[in-house]
Structure formats: structure tokens, C-alpha cells
Amino acid sequence: MRPGRGRPAGLVSLAVLLGLAVATGLAVGPAWLSVGEVWDALLPGAQASPARAIVLSVRLPRVVAAALSGASLAVSGVLFQALLRNPLAEPYLLGVSSGAALGAVSVLVLGLTVGPAGLALAALAGALVAIVIVFRVASAAGYLDTRILILAGVVVASFFGAGVMLVMTFAEGRTTRSALLWTMGSFGNASWGMNLALAVYSLPAVLLAFGLSRHLNALALGEESAAFLGTEVETVKRVAYLLASLLAAAAVSVGGVIGFVGLVVPHAVRLLWGGDHRFLVPMSFLAGGALLALADAAARTVAAPLEVPVGVVTALVGVPFFLVLLRRSYAGGAG
Amino acid sequence: MPTERSSREGCGGGRGSDTSVTLSRKGRVDCVTGTPVRVLGAAFFVVALTGRVLIPAGAPDADRHLPPLLPLPRLADGDTIVLTDDLDVRVTLQEPASRIVSLVPAATEILFAIGAGDRLVGRTRFDRHPQEVLAVPSVGDGVRPSVELIVALEPDLVILFAGPDSRRAADELRRIGVPVLAVRHNTLTDLYRNIGRLGQVTGSSGPSERLSATIREDLESVREATGRLLRRTVYYDAWWQPPITIGRGSYLDSLITLAGGRNVFGDLQRPSPQVSLEAIAAREPEIILYPVHRGVEGRAPVSERPGWHILEAVRSGRVRVFDGELVVRLGPQVAAAVRELARAIHPGFE
Numbered sequence: 001m002r003p004g005r006g007r008p009a010g011l012v013s014l015a016v017l018l019g020l021a022v023a024t025g026l027a028v029g030p031a032w033l034s035v036g037e038v039w040d041a042l043l044p045g046a047q048a049s050p051a052r053a054i055v056l057s058v059r060l061p062r063v064v065a066a067a068l069s070g071a072s073l074a075v076s077g078v079l080f081q082a083l084l085r086n087p088l089a090e091p092y093l094l095g096v097s098s099g100a101a102l103g104a105v106s107v108l109v110l111g112l113t114v115g116p117a118g119l120a121l122a123a124l125a126g127a128l129v130a131i132v133i134v135f136r137v138a139s140a141a142g143y144l145d146t147r148i149l150i151l152a153g154v155v156v157a158s159f160f161g162a163g164v165m166l167v168m169t170f171a172e173g174r175t176t177r178s179a180l181l182w183t184m185g186s187f188g189n190a191s192w193g194m195n196l197a198l199a200v201y202s203l204p205a206v207l208l209a210f211g212l213s214r215h216l217n218a219l220a221l222g223e224e225s226a227a228f229l230g231t232e233v234e235t236v237k238r239v240a241y242l243l244a245s246l247l248a249a250a251a252v253s254v255g256g257v258i259g260f261v262g263l264v265v266p267h268a269v270r271l272l273w274g275g276d277h278r279f280l281v282p283m284s285f286l287a288g289g290a291l292l293a294l295a296d297a298a299a300r301t302v303a304a305p306l307e308v309p310v311g312v313v314t315a316l317v318g319v320p321f322f323l324v325l326l327r328r329s330y331a332g333g334a335g
Numbered sequence: 336m337p338t339e340r341s342s343r344e345g346c347g348g349g350r351g352s353d354t355s356v357t358l359s360r361k362g363r364v365d366c367v368t369g370t371p372v373r374v375l376g377a378a379f380f381v382v383a384l385t386g387r388v389l390i391p392a393g394a395p396d397a398d399r400h401l402p403p404l405l406p407l408p409r410l411a412d413g414d415t416i417v418l419t420d421d422l423d424v425r426v427t428l429q430e431p432a433s434r435i436v437s438l439v440p441a442a443t444e445i446l447f448a449i450g451a452g453d454r455l456v457g458r459t460r461f462d463r464h465p466q467e468v469l470a471v472p473s474v475g476d477g478v479r480p481s482v483e484l485i486v487a488l489e490p491d492l493v494i495l496f497a498g499p500d501s502r503r504a505a506d507e508l509r510r511i512g513v514p515v516l517a518v519r520h521n522t523l524t525d526l527y528r529n530i531g532r533l534g535q536v537t538g539s540s541g542p543s544e545r546l547s548a549t550i551r552e553d554l555e556s557v558r559e560a561t562g563r564l565l566r567r568t569v570y571y572d573a574w575w576q577p578p579i580t581i582g583r584g585s586y587l588d589s590l591i592t593l594a595g596g597r598n599v600f601g602d603l604q605r606p607s608p609q610v611s612l613e614a615i616a617a618r619e620p621e622i623i624l625y626p627v628h629r630g631v632e633g634r635a636p637v638s639e640r641p642g643w644h645i646l647e648a649v650r651s652g653r654v655r656v657f658d659g660e661l662v663v664r665l666g667p668q669v670a671a672a673v674r675e676l677a678r679a680i681h682p683g684f685e
Contacts, residue, residue, distance in 0.1 A: 031617030050616065053645035058613045061642070108576075116576075116641060177609070178576045188577055188611065191641035305600070305614030307577060 007279045010272065014286035018067065021293040025063035026055060028297050030304030065190035065198065066296035066310070067289035069251040070261050072202045074288025075209050076251070077262030078280055079244035082216040083237055084146050090263035091248035094153025098160035099130025100252040105164050105179045109171040116189035119182075120197075120253040127249035130156050135241065144237045184309030185258035187296050194254055201250045205243050206285055212236060212243075213277035220275065258311040261288050264322045271329045291318065418535055421497035422505065422517040431538030432492035432514075436485050438477040438501065441520050442494045443468055444666035445533050449542040457488040463629075464664070482507045492516060492536060521606060522586050526550075526665050546667060553670030554593060557677060561595030564681050569596040570620035570648070573607060575634055578615065582608045586665045594676035595684075596622070616645050623648045624679055626659025655679040 027038050033051050041052035073091050080089040091097070103126025104119055112118070134156050138149035168179055181188075215236040218226035223233050248262065265288045269280055295313040302308060416428040436457035437443040443462050446452050452467060459477035462468045474484040478500040485493055485508065493508055495501045497517035505515045516536060518529050527547050534543025569591060573579045581587045582603035591598050599618040600608060623637055623646065637643055637654045644650055657679040662672045677684045 030611055030614040050619070050645070050647075054613055054616055057642050057645045058616065119576075174574045174579065177574065177579065181577050186577065189641065193641075300611060300613065305603075305610040305617075306608060307611045 007273050011279065011283060014283055014290065018286045018290040021290040022063050022067060025066065025293045025297040026059050028301045029054065029059055030300060061190040061192055061195060062187045062296060063293050064195045065187045065254055067293040068195065068198050068202060069255045069258070070292025071206070071285040071289035072247040072251040073258065073262040074265040074284040075206050075281060076244045076247035078266040078277070078284050079209055079240045081266055082219055082277065083240045083244065084150060085220065087267070091244065092257065092259065092262070094134050094149065094245070095130040095157035095160060096127045096245055096248040097252050097257045098157045098164065100124065100127035100249060101183050101257055102126045102160045102163045102167070104182050105167050108178045108182065109167050109175050111175065116191060117194060120194055123253040124249055127252060130160055131245040131249065143234050144241065149241070181309065182256040185256040185311035186307065186309060187255050188307065190254065198250055198254050202247055205247050209243050210281045212240060213281055216240065216277040255310065258292070258314060260311070260314045260318050261292055264318055265291060268322055268325055271325055416535060418532060420517045421519040424517065426514055426516050428492065428514055428536060432536050434490045436474065436488055436490040436493045438480055438493070438495040439518060439520055441664055441666045442518065442529060442533060444664065445530050446537070448546055448667040449534055449537065449539045451537040451539055454537060456490055457485060480504045486511060486513065494518060496520065520665060521584065523589055526669065550667065550670055554673060557670060557673045558593050560685070561593065561677050561681070564595045567596050567621045567680050568599050569622045569624050569680060570599050570615055571624045572637065575640060577609045578612060579607050579609050582606055587662065590673050590676055593673045594680055596676070596680040612642055620648055621653060622680060623654045625654050625656045626662055627656055628659045628663065
């Protein structure tokens with residue numbers, strides 16, 4: 001397939017895929033409900049029943065949280081890859097996840113009785129601290145130096161990672177389970193309040209990222225070329241960095257650390273439909289949402305009544321798919 | 336036996352006590368005859384401090400005083416204690432243990448219950464029962480224990496969990512010459528077996544048999560009383576992020592049965608399986624058992640957790656709060672624990 005062709009059709013098919021993923025997420029779970037029961041539960045004005053409670057109060061908030069987080073992570077990955085012009089760039093590269101993990105794990109291990117919302121806030125606070133430190137170090141020269149950004153980000157990530165290990169050393173058995181669950185990702189704590197916060201926070205950021213698409217395309221040619229083409233390189237870089245970090249922070253606060261989505265979804269979309277950010281941003285949004293909604297459905301179901309960490313599912317299923325895609329796209333030396 | 340210990344502490348001028356005394360900690364290890372374990376303890380301490388084996392200065396013939404790695408069997412003594420532990424290792428004691436380090440809180444409690452509490456010289460930081468235990472020094476977590484801390488207490492018996500986490504420590508202690516009793520302690524059968532074993536190693540078989548008999552009778556009378564009541568299905572809330580409950584592999588599952596309940600996850604083999612909210616809802620428990628523990632907790636009340644109101648038991652207010660401290664340990668108080676559970680499951684019981 002030649003990149004660039006069939007992009008509108010691609011957008012539509014990804015939107016359909018997201019819809020199917022959400023439907024699947026609602027239809028499956030450890031309690032086996034028939035499709036009819038699920039459908040009845042979703043109709044407005046249906047009678048209260050255990051099935052309705054399960055579908056509306058357990059599955060729906062989770063599916064929405066997973067889709068929103070996946071979409072945020074994928075867009076964050078697009079921004080980081082454009083900003084750093086590095087194929088290895090992903091939302092967690094620059095310390096967002098370790099900052100968030102330190103915030104969340106500290107709260108868990110200290111045994112503070114906070115609800116899931118408190119946990120999400122602690123994670124967000126940790127992520128923001130990491131973002132601010134990295135940003136300040138990287139802009140010390142008066143402009144945002146992407147080499148320093150990577151270096152500072154990776155170093156800050158190690159620092160917070162060590163903090164997580166230190167805190168875990170003092171944890172007792174059960175809090176370790178909570179902390180471990182958090183560091184491997186789960187949407188078990190999704191609630192409508194949290195989803196609303198995530199949507200209010202992520203959707204505008206995604207729209208802004210979409211608005212930056214033309215400049216991101218210019219940036220892909222190199223900073224000098226982008227400046228020639230009339231892009232305010234410094235502003236674009238700063239905005240892209242902050243948007244990407246905030247999107248990752250929001251996602252990580254809700255679902256914990258879920259790898260793979262932010263790294264691989266943008267690459268997959270690029271391999272299939274090309275690197276034009278006007279399509280890359282919305283397509284990654286849809287594909288990331290679909291992937292994580294499906295992964296969460298699988299995480300809840302495959303080992304029921306146990307739950308598998310959702311990050312494990314994304315990597316185990318996503319990586320082979322991506323490797324096949326990578327091999328096909330570059331087979332025979334064609335770029 | 337306390338008398339034994341005091342006589343040893345006085346130890347008097349025996350063979351070799353003039354040459355190999357190199358270490359005096361708070362005036363306690365000032366002679367090295369009699370108990371090889373102690374010498375090893377001291378030697379280990381020196382090794383730990385300096386990083387190498389020290390030959391005491393001025394003791395050209397120090398080798399002569401090095402004790403054998405394992406206490407030599409005393410022939411014709413008749414009261415040598417031999418038993419097999421749960422790592423399938425044969426444990427041999429020449430005499431009843433008098434300086435015990437227990438890394439199994441339930442074993443600690445049993446020791447006190449059979450009148451051997453005064454022989455405890457070390458415990459874990461989780462030991463809280465009975466109160467007297469707090470006066471005994473703690474060696475930390477109990478899992479992956481520090482061999483150095485244990486040896487410094489000069490025990491003549493170390494009791495630890497038979498599991499992968501303490502295997503290395505068990506091997507190391509045995510190599511140094513400290514007898515180790517590794518026990519499983521997950522079921523009521525384990526409880527009875529360990530009461531018997533602790534009676535054996537402390538030479539208190541009489542009290543341990545009486546304790547087992549009392550527990551059996553108590554449990555039988557509760558079982559009879561709850562047998563007349565309608566059996567309720569229960570969900571045991573051990574942890575909530577992720578939801579962790581108990582399965583058939585846990586003694587709590589049998590305690591719930593004795594208390595007139597039926598664990599909705601009793602079909603799961605693992606002792607503490609992780610489940611999901613939806614799976615709990617699908618099994619429709621009539622009652623949620625919510626144990627309250629002392630100290631740092633961090634578990635949100637059931638009714639405040641997002642989504643948990645989908646459980647009929649939560650909506651109808653059938654979350655039963657009870658004293659978890661009584662229930663989380665499988666010790667001599669087990670009948671009281673079953674009564675507490677029965678009261679939580681059947682309001683107005685007894």
C-alpha cells in the first residue's frame with residue numbers, strides 16, 4: 001500500500017473500528033451477559049437490573065476511560081515523535097510516567113485512605129513535577145534544546161523510578177499489589193467523574209495538536225527548514241512538548257502506566273497512511289482509543305474472574321502485529 | 336526450659352574458656368563452652384563485622400576450640416527430639432529448644448499459649464499477640480529474613496515459613512548450625528500439626544495436646560450452632576485496589592464455612608485470588624465481610640468505592656464490619672475468630 005492513499009477511507013474505517021471496540025468492551029466481561037441483555041441495559045428507561053448495573057456502572061465507565069486514555073497516549077506519542085524527530089520517542093520517555101508512578105505509589109504505600117480520584121490527583125501532581133523540572137532544564141539556554149530535553153527527561157525518569165523502588169521497599173504485601181497493579185496499568189477504578197475530567201483535559205489538547213499539524217509537518221523537515229517555511233519553531237516546540245506531556249499525564253493518572261500504545265500506534269498509522277500530521281493526529285486518536293478499549297476488554301475477560309494488567313495485553317497482542325506491519329512495509333527495501 | 340538457660344548463662348570455668356573469648360557483647364557472651372551455637376553466633380558476628388574470619392590473637396591453637404558445624408549427637412540420651420518439617424528436612428534437637436526465634440506470628444502465639452513464651456528471643460515486626468511479645472526484640476519482616484540479625488540472638492531454634500522467600504535463610508542458618516523448623520501454616524490441619532510440633536520442640540507436649548483439644552471442642556460447638564442457621568453467601572473484602580478476596584486455599588474459607596457462610600469465591604484454588612468488581616457482582620453475594628485492622632489501613636469503605644453500589648449487598652446495607660485482628664491470624668484464638676465471623680454473617684448469633 002502506498003502511504004498517503006485512501007486516507008479519508010482510513011479515517012472512516014478507524015472510526016468504525018473504535019465504535020466496534022467500544023461495543024465489544026460493553027458486550028464482554030467476567031459476568032456473561034447475552035448481547036440482548038446488554039442491548040436492553042443500554043436502552044434509556046430500561047428497568048433496573050443486575051445486568052443494567054453491570055453494563056452501565058462497571059463496563060461503560062471503563063470502556064470510555066480506556067478509549068480516552070488510549071487516544072490521549074497515541075496523540076501524545078505523535079507529538080513527541082515529531083518534536084524529538086526520534087522514532088523511539090514515546091509519552092513516557094521523558095519522566096511523565098515515573099513522576100506519576102511516584103505520586104501514586106507514595107499515596108498507596110503511605111496507606112492514605114484516598115479514593116481513586118485522590119490517587120489520580122497524586123499521580124497527576126507527580127507527573128507535573130517531572131514535566132516542570134525537565135522543561136526548565138531543557139529551556140535553560142533560552143530556547144528548547146531537544147537534545148537536552150531527551151537527556152534531562154531520561155535522567156529525571158531514572159530519578160523518579162528510583163524513588164518508586166525506594167517507596168516500594170517499605171511497602172507491605174497488599175499495598176505492593178495495589179502499587180504493582182498501578183504500575184502495570186488498569187482501568188478498574190474508572191468513574192464518570194474521572195472520565196469527565198479526562199475528557200475536559202484531553203479533548204482540547206488533541207484539538208490543539210490537530211491545529212499544530214501543519215507546523216508539525218514543517219518541523220519534520222528539521223528546525224531550520226521549518227523556520228524557512230514560516231513556522232515559529234520555538235513556540236511550536238514548547239506547545240508540542242507541553243501538550244504531549246499533559247496528555248500523557250492525564251492518561252497515566254487514570255489508568256496507570258500503560259506502555260506500547262503511545263510508541264506504536266503513531267508508527268502503525270504512519271506506515272499505513274503516511275506521515276502527514278493532519279491525518280496522523282486524528283487517525284492516531286481513533287486507533288489508540290480502539291486499541292486500548294479492546295485491550296481492556298480482553299484484560300477483563302481472558303482470565304476471569306482475575307484481571308490481567310491491560311499494559312500486558314497491549315504489548316502481547318500489539319507487538320507481533322506491529323512487527324508484521326514493519327516487515328511488510330519495508331520488505332524489498334522499499335521505504 | 337528456663338532453668339537450663341540460667342545454668343548455661345552462668346557457665347563457669349570450663350574447658351577452653353580462657354583462650355577463645357574474643358568478643359564480649361554487653362557481658363553476655365563471655366564464655367564459649369557448652370553451646371556451639373553461641374560460639375558460632377559470635378563467630379558469625381565477627382565475620383559480619385570485619386568481612387573475614389578472625390582467628391583470635393594469642394590463641395595459636397584456636398582450631399581446637401572451633402565447634403563442630405552441627406552439634407554432635409549425644410548418645411544414650413534418650414530424649415533427642417526428631418521431627419520432619421514442611422521443607423521435608425529432618426530436624427534434630429538434643430534437648431528442648433530454650434532460645435527460639437519465631438518468624439511465624441501464629442507460631443509465636445502458640446508458644447505463649449502452651450506456656451513456652453518465655454523462650455522466645457526474637458520475633459517479626461508483625462507479632463502483636465499476646466501483648467508480652469512486644470518486649471521481645473524484632474528481627475524485621477519475617478520473609479527473606481536477615482540471617483545476621485537472627486544469629487546475633489543466639490537461638491537454638493528458628494521457626495520460619497516453608498516457602499521460597501525463606502528458603503535461602505533456612506539453608507544458611509542450617510549451614511551455620513542453627514536448627515530450623517520450616518512450617519506451612521495455611522489451613523486448620525496445619526494449625527493442629529504445628530501446635531503438636533511446637534509442643535514437641537519445647538518439651539511441652541501436654542499443654543499442646545490440651546490446646547488442640549480445646550480448639551477442636553470450641554470449633555465443634557460453633558459449627559453445631561451455625562449448622563442450624565441458613566447458610567449465607569459472603570464476599571470477603573481482603574483488599575480493594577485490585578479487589579482481593581480469599582479462595583479455597585485459605586484457612587479463612589474453612590472458617591467462613593464453620594461460621595455458617597459460603598464463600599462466593601470458594602471455587603478458586605488460590606488462597607488470596609485477585610478478582611474484579613464485575614465478577615463479584617456476577618456471583619451475587621448476600622453479605623460483604625469487611626474486616627477492620629489496626630494500624631495503617633488505606634482501604635476505602637465499601638460504600639464509598641466507585642461502582643460498588645452495583646452490588647445488592649452494598650445497596651441493602653449488608654456490609655458487615657468486624658474485628659479483622661481476630662481473624663487474620665490462624666492461632667489459638669481461632670474459635671473466637673469463627674464466632675466473630677458467625678456474628679458478622681448472622682446478626683444476633685449467640
